[in-house]
Amino acid sequence: MHNINDLNAAWIQSGQNYTDLQNKSQKMAVALAADPSTYTKDQVQKMQDELDAAKTARDFAKSQLDDAKAQAAASKPEPIANKQVTVTKPATAAEDFVHNFVDVATGKVNIRDLVTSGNTDGDTSNAGLTIPPDIQTNINQLKRQYASLEPYVSIENVTTPTGTRVYEPFETLTPLANLDDENAAIPDNDDPKLYNIKYTIHRYAGISTMPNTLLQDSAENIQAWIEQFVGRKDVVTRNGAILGVMNDAPKKPTIAKFDDILDMIYTAVDPAIVSTSVLMTNVSGFATLAKVKDAMGDYLIQANVVPDMPYSIRGHQVIVISDRWLPDAVDSKGAFVSHPLYYGDLAQAAKLFDRQQMSLVVTNIGAGAFEHDQTKLRVIDRFDVEATDKDAFVAGSFAAVADQQANFAAGSPASK
Template identity: 50%
Template sequence: MNLNQLKVAFDEAGKTVQNLQDKRANMILDLKGDVNSHSQEELIAVKNELAKATVVRDEAEAAYADARANQIAGMKEKEPLTPTEENMKNKFVSDFKDMMHGKVFNQVDSSMDGSGSDAGLTIPQDIQTAIHTLVRQYDSLQDYVNVESVGTATGSRVYEKWADITPLTELDDEGTKLADNDDPKLSVIKFTIKRYGGINTATNSLLKDTAENILAWLTSWIAKKVVVTRNTKILEVMGKLPKKPNITKWDDIIDLESSVDPAIKKTSIFMTNTAGFTALRKVKDAMGRYLMTPDVHNPEIYTIDGYRVVEISDKWLADNAGSHPLYFGDLKQAVTLFDREAMSLLSTNIGGGAFETDSTKVRVIDRFDVVATDQEAFVPGSFKTIADQKANLTTPTA
């Protein structure tokens, strides 16, 4: 079973526990108003069910943590490493140890990012691949945007919005001429790769450890830094998308859907934070049924009008002045992350407080840029509360 499956199992088990905790809390509130609203057997049944679900959740978390630790520490490949690959891995670890002892390695020059020269140890591609594999195990917004690898520090791309795309012209014969008004409405999107750095402290005992453990420490630390940094920059771009009016009723959510071009609705999703997700789950129709419903194929995935609702941690997608964010559309059409794929390491035993603490600091550099492409493809809304739907029944007159 792969890490993604274990992560889903852990998330689902956690939601089951949360649902049962909510159920128990509601029963207690019911009993406060009416001591006969629930029987003793019902209370015992919920208590036992919650206890079992809690054990399942804890075991799922442990299994996921163990699997991730094994993957990181063992650096297992689907196929055994070739002698050349094994030598490259060992050489990188050897070079890393040498760098930590003051040796200077390959020069990352101005041709890479236009920001001047900087001596450092370039992280090999296979190690970067392992890092990006770990990134996907965390709560990463990068999974929802378009990611394009680039080989230059600056560049541009030409985009055509879905709403502006025209159909192909029928050519009945070789002499047919395309109409002049078929010229597409194109937008030029420019990117400039920027450098983002983070520092960590390496102990002397780490440098005496095995190659696998050193790689595990490096990849885990860098992956967390990459997630935090890239999430922050993606959210900055999302925050600049044109805002829509506040949502106060369920019909406003339908209006939010209608603001996205029908051509990309099949690939569209709703996105909100945990606080917003919880609030949406509680909205009911006139018959007391929840309006956000589980997917028929996977009950742990919730949908609105058949569109998946993606829940992002409040830590990344925070409320604004008490309002929950609610997006709809295709974020891959709206935002592109240009990845330079040129991570590097640099160490010092003098700067960053290393001299005072007699330690060695390691700095990682990540190079990327995040830009908005089609601002009409992912529409932001917000809400504080959404009222339950009221019955709209009239009694026929005689």
Template identity: 50%
Template sequence: MDLNTLNNAWIEAGHKVEDLQAKQSEMAVALVADPNKYTDEEVSKVKDDLTAATKSRDFAKAAFTDAQANAEVIKDKKPNIITGEPKDKEKKQFVDTFKDMLRHPSRYTDMVTSGTDDDSAAGLTIPNDAQTAIKQLMRQYASLESLVNVETVGTLKGSRNIEKFGAITPATRLTDQNSDIPEGDYPSLRQISYNIGDYADIFYAPNSLLADSAENILGWLQQHIARKSVVTRNNAIISMFPSATKKATLAKFDDVFDTMYSLDSALLSGSSILTNKSGFLALRKVKNAMGDYLIQRDVTQSGSQFALDGHPVIWVEDTWLPDVSTGTHPFYFGNYKEFITLFDRQNMSITTSTQTTQAFNRNQTAIRSIERFDTQAVDTEAVVAGSFKAIADQTANFAASATTPAAG
């Protein structure tokens, strides 16, 4: 049986599991509101169906993996999905397979199936230790990912029931042990669905790269993918900000504080300011009545980090976070971990080709890298979306003393 047939069987089995997981989640939510909504038999049937579907999916995956390992396209090679602790031999195996892809891209075409989300359909899967190194590099390139909530997922689609942080109420204190415990507030849940997307990039490698060492090739790949990943994920995160329900326009010094403290007090801890470079430069020059700058260097942090009223000030280049309109800068304040969740599939992969026009004309090899994630706005009231053209300095308001000699 060919690889594509087995691959499609795995995909179909995975979809059945996802559908049953979604049905189970819907039933769980419904049972909270109405415990008699479903019978015990109906609940047990869904659980049994999900268990059976999961076994079928795992069996289909095992069948595909075995067939892939024995296929002619990867003859005498181990499977490309590397698991376990990072080892030098695994790095070497990955680089050796990558070199073979550069030399003979057509050998690997059967490993790629367009429009699927499975690990097998991605070409050569980047091993875990290389992905870890990429994540470490990403932190050096002004990544916004650390600001938001990141959840690792293993399926293409899914959903989460979310309760807004600011809406959680405290429990009742008991003053009389002979009284019944009062019934508490039921959480106001909101369902968030994610749908993992493929984010792809093509770059070109000189064929002389084949002569490099394994470490040099890994470093070259990791650096390029890390830079692209930061820009891609930053862009996806920033695209969520217009969905914030709280809006503000800033014009004077006190508007900054009014905007910041319009946020629910429960969300202030961990909140920060985000703007672009032009906005940061404009804010950096604003002074209070005593002539001190509104934004101060954060002495508790190393490097050139700044804070405003104890909250970090973060800025990105105008290229990635442009002005709202000509001369009008963005000003976001809030708790981004409550605002946005990034669902990370953690499945980076690469494929190669020598048949693109640029690759053929320049004697290069085209390399396509793909990563898989989705971003969703969770609590749209956790951030205030503001804008400003200029913030006027705070006006000095010192009353003249009776003993102050008259000028003249």
């Protein structure tokens, strides 16, 4: 019987395979929207079959993982009285990490006896169990199965707490000077004006209560629980920082009718990035847009070619994010104001600087854990999100979108 760690890895890998096929199918859908002859019916059907098979594999791996966890939770450890116990050193960094995690949580050792600091920035007040690379990789793969905005921005791994990057904005260039006079001096070109983007790594942290029964589980169970816990918290945290940059876009068009969306698609960003630009809204906003019609009675949003492929508007993919991760705007009383509608190339507009120094701290004494017989878990992540090109993205909004008015008279040849 495979252990839980193997099943967890299989679930993550099958989820990755399904995500990769989704990305491939989405590109196919966009290409088909622009030119229906790009792919044959057999190619589309083959892609759909591969998607179905990958989805089945992912769901099956998840069900097997859940069953294995349930069996592990139901099993009871053998009595160890009158038995000779041999203590062996954990074989891997992951097992060593879980071993230390349990020892600290149960108060067997002090965390300062294990590490000096999980932070090489000189801040020794935040010593913790630094998550090893193998668990970090599992967390990053698991995050892709949640509604994360991170895949849409540019990411750079950094090793310093601060830094500067040089960027070149899109500029409107002028022609070279026309020198009719042979003796005329050659003027300077209007060279692009470079600008600096400074990043400062911030610490994002939170404390959660961990069930003490978890500490009675196997190392595989504990590792899987930590990966899922950290993965979810990290997605929520990084989504918030990315949305903060997205909402700072200088252009905030208000959408009221069908043609306003077309104006945004064709004029809101530089033509150089139109081909890589996408639309992004939440589920509530998508439900509103899906009902909007053009002058011919056709829906604004173009339907999928096959299931699991993305919707699009004029060949641009429409990314739909859960309302939980991408909420509507509300007033001070919580009443609805508008849905979000972003457009542009987020990879050009924002960059996430990842310090890759995530760490955990556990205690069964502090933060009220002692009084309630609980264990507290604190996670710290270190990153920064900065705007790199504010003109590459616009933050639109809409409450309702009117249909496009018919531009032909009833009874005319165009209406027949």
